[in-house]
Amino acid sequence: MINPDRFLADLHHLRSFGAAGVGNGVIRPAFSAPDIAARHWLAQRMQDAGLQAHIDPAGNVFGLAEEKSLLMGSHSDSQPTGGWLDGALGVIAALEIARAAQEQGGPPVSAVSFQDEEGRFGTCTGSMVWAGAMPLHEADTVTDRDGISFAQARAAMQGKADTFIAPDRFSGFVELHIEQGPTLDAAGEQIGVVTDIVGIRQNHITFEGQQNHAGTTPMAARRDAFQAVSAFNTLLNDRLRNIVTPQTVWTIGHVSLTPNAPSIVPGKAVFSMQWRDGDLDRLDRMEEVINDVATQIASDFGMAMTNVPRPAMVPVAMDKTLRTALENGAIAIAPGRWRTMPSGALHDATNVSSVLPAAMLFVPSINGISHAFEEDTHEADLIAGLQVLDHAVQALGARL
Ligand code: GLV
Ligand code: MN
Ligand code: MN
Numbered sequence: 001m002i003n004p005d006r007f008l009a010d011l012h013h014l015r016s017f018g019a020a021g022v023g024n025g026v027i028r029p030a031f032s033a034p035d036i037a038a039r040h041w042l043a044q045r046m047q048d049a050g051l052q053a054h055i056d057p058a059g060n061v062f063g064l065a066e067e068k069s070l071l072m073g074s075h076s077d078s079q080p081t082g083g084w085l086d087g088a089l090g091v092i093a094a095l096e097i098a099r100a101a102q103e104q105g106g107p108p109v110s111a112v113s114f115q116d117e118e119g120r121f122g123t124c125t126g127s128m129v130w131a132g133a134m135p136l137h138e139a140d141t142v143t144d145r146d147g148i149s150f151a152q153a154r155a156a157m158q159g160k161a162d163t164f165i166a167p168d169r170f171s172g173f174v175e176l177h178i179e180q181g182p183t184l185d186a187a188g189e190q191i192g193v194v195t196d197i198v199g200i201r202q203n204h205i206t207f208e209g210q211q212n213h214a215g216t217t218p219m220a221a222r223r224d225a226f227q228a229v230s231a232f233n234t235l236l237n238d239r240l241r242n243i244v245t246p247q248t249v250w251t252i253g254h255v256s257l258t259p260n261a262p263s264i265v266p267g268k269a270v271f272s273m274q275w276r277d278g279d280l281d282r283l284d285r286m287e288e289v290i291n292d293v294a295t296q297i298a299s300d301f302g303m304a305m306t307n308v309p310r311p312a313m314v315p316v317a318m319d320k321t322l323r324t325a326l327e328n329g330a331i332a333i334a335p336g337r338w339r340t341m342p343s344g345a346l347h348d349a350t351n352v353s354s355v356l357p358a359a360m361l362f363v364p365s366i367n368g369i370s371h372a373f374e375e376d377t378h379e380a381d382l383i384a385g386l387q388v389l390d391h392a393v394q395a396l397g398a399r400l
Pocket of ligand 3: 079086371
């Protein structure tokens with residue numbers, strides 16, 4: 001039997017690795033010291049539960065049932081400043097379901113925490129490598145914003161095996177996650193069964209002008225990299241207007257100015273340009289506009305420009321059989337308080353869906369807040385998510 005108290009205790013314990021800020025904040029980016037410590041703790045918890053712990057070369061932590069099994073899980077790395085549930089919930093729920101399955105003799109479930117879902121290096125790097133969408137040697141060359149490579153970062157983690165677990169050891173993948181948006185909370189609902197996950201693209205753009213004195217350089221003579229970024233943003237918003245839908249999103253989330261000092265005209269700006277949509281064609285058209293606008297602004301402002309794509313992910317639909325099992329669980333556990341919905345956040349389930357049937361379940365985020373220290377979910381909703389997973393596993397059990 002699943003044990004909600006044990007599940008909540010483990011979830012709170014995981015937060016202690018990298019606990020920060022007010023409320024329930026966490027700072028646990030991939031391969032940081034708290035992330036590595038959390039992964040070792042998790043491997044031990046898996047071992048204690050009767051699962052075989054396996055840390056693969058990318059830092060993904062698996063707790064394996066002996067026989068072919070359903071795989072459940074998510075990620076335990078966090079954003080540079082993040083919340084306690086993003087990823088952690090799905091990992092600890094998987095641990096609890098797999099542990100209960102060990103205790104009661106099936107149906108067999110394995111658990112996983114994928115590495116770098118939050119994109120310190122790429123985008124869902126651990127599951128991308130595991131699912132074969134990116135070779136490890138290629139992931140190894142991706143750098144974080146301080147120039148540290150995935151290869152350097154993963155070298156710091158002891159206890160890795162030199163093999164990857166073959167996906168055909170599993171019959172499917174189910175990921176529980178917080179919604180990270182306002183829909184369920186605003187509607188007073190407890191469960192979202194995911195239909196599709198959006199696709200994402202991201203570029204790193206650099207404008208390089210001329211660093212100069214902020215008091216003596218006439219405005220007309222400046223090649224100010226910040227002004228170029230600002231104009232890029234304004235022109236882009238205008239040019240995207242006829243392409244996007246109300247569901248399309250795009251974000252300049254990281255900007256770094258050099259030298260970043262009040263009395264210096266900035267000579268260089270490096271920034272992230274990210275866009276997401278459920279439609280592949282729209283992602284393509286947005287990309288064309290983004291590239292055009294970057295080229296035009298560089299020319300208008302006299303900037304040298306580089307525009308480098310980061311690893312992308314395509315939009316995917318969830319598996320019908322697994323989805324139906326989750327829907328039946330939602331009907332049983334949260335009657336009248338659940339819905340089907342798309343995911344605007346990225347998830348490891350996207351990568352896993354290329355090698356296994358995959359599905360996802362959401363519980364509400366209070367006030368729709370996530371990727372922030374304030375991220376939280378009512379305890380009753382966390383437990384409802386666990387119970388829906390359990391219901392689905394029991395129903396699927398005979399067929400897996
Ligand atoms: C992953 O957390 C995302 O950015 O959606
Ligand atoms: Mn997540
Ligand atoms: Mn996240």
